Amino acid sequence: MTEPAKQGPPIRVHAERCAGCLICELRCSLRFEKAFNPGRARIRVRRLVGAESEYSVELDEGCDRCGICARHCPYGALVQVKEGGGA
Ligand code: SF4
Numbered sequence: 691m692t693e694p695a696k697q698g699p700p701i702r703v704h705a706e707r708c709a710g711c712l713i714c715e716l717r718c719s720l721r722f723e724k725a726f727n728p729g730r731a732r733i734r735v736r737r738l739v740g741a742e743s744e745y746s747v748e749l750d751e752g753c754d755r756c757g758i759c760a761r762h763c764p765y766g767a768l769v770q771v772k773e774g775g776g777a
């Protein structure tokens with residue numbers, strides 16, 4: 691689980707739910723680059739081999755917890771923790 695310390699509420703990562711669709715990378719890069727460019731996203735999804743989860747999902751230090759990736763993840767692998775709530 692990665693919780694970068696900056697603006698919005700923390701984003702909880704449930705990598706075991708990730709299907710590798712890359713929508714999070716696309717949406718994040720659209721926000722910053724105004725184009726679909728996963729290489730410029732503040733979140734990184736990688737396929738793993740022989741691990742408990744099939745993918746690793748990491749938010750980097752450039753992430754300000756805007757929550758766009760969590761709102762668009764179709765599999766519930768990214769959950770923005772609301773005030774006083776869990777996920
Ligand atoms: S919370 Fe916002 S800045 Fe951080 S990875 Fe998700 S879309 Fe990108």
Ligand code: SF4
Nearest residue numbers: 708709711712714763
């Ligand atoms: S949008 Fe969700 S399911 Fe798709 S790659 Fe990102 S974390 Fe995984």
